[in-house]
Amino acid sequence: MALVYLKELDTETKLAIWKIEETAEELLDRLQLDEREKAILDRFSKGKRTLHWLASRVLLRYLLKTNEFISCPSDENGKPYLPNYPYEISFTHSYDYAGLIMSQKGPCGIDLEIIKDKVVRIKEKFLKPDELAFILNDNIEQLYACWCAKEAVYKLQGNKGISFLENMTILPFQYKPQGVMTLMLRKGGLIKSFQVYYENFQDYMLGYVVDEP
Incomplete structure (x- = not known):
């Protein structure tokens, strides 16, 4: 597993991306799982979903700088949290990355x-006509920046009932x-x-947001 991106936004916030190069067995060797987590893995079909889940947990241990077991359950909406650490967290994965x-x-x-x-x-399906109006020539990168922004805010607020199209609006941006964009959540x-940051990462788009007091 190779760390390909690490960014400290400030002393209290950091994000990281790993390229998944190990097998599921190699990732498992770096984890300590409780019965709940073993049951989750048993429900997955073998393949990318398993690798994504395992790699994200290995990455969590890397950022927390521990080889010990980390309790990381999810709430009733599926949002992960750390009952024993003073951090809010959010995971993502796409193809070979976590x-x-x-x-x-x-x-x-x-x-x-x-x-x-x-x-x-x-x-x-995820942008209103007013939002599409400021995206010139169907700019694919800008469309993905908008998608990532809405997905990041969706994960932040943790409510499954939120609609990308109906409840979120991105204000015009170049x-x-x-860069950064402003997203309004109703x-x-x-x-x-929310101020949502985005950036190209190789052939990917990355979006992230923190709800500061």
């Missing part, structure tokens, strides 16, 4: 997606290979804004 963001500031979210032209075919009568 990623993680962790922060002591507040809830966080991360998403990594391989860039493919299929996003053009589904753009109306796309660059690395849930019930509440409106909250």
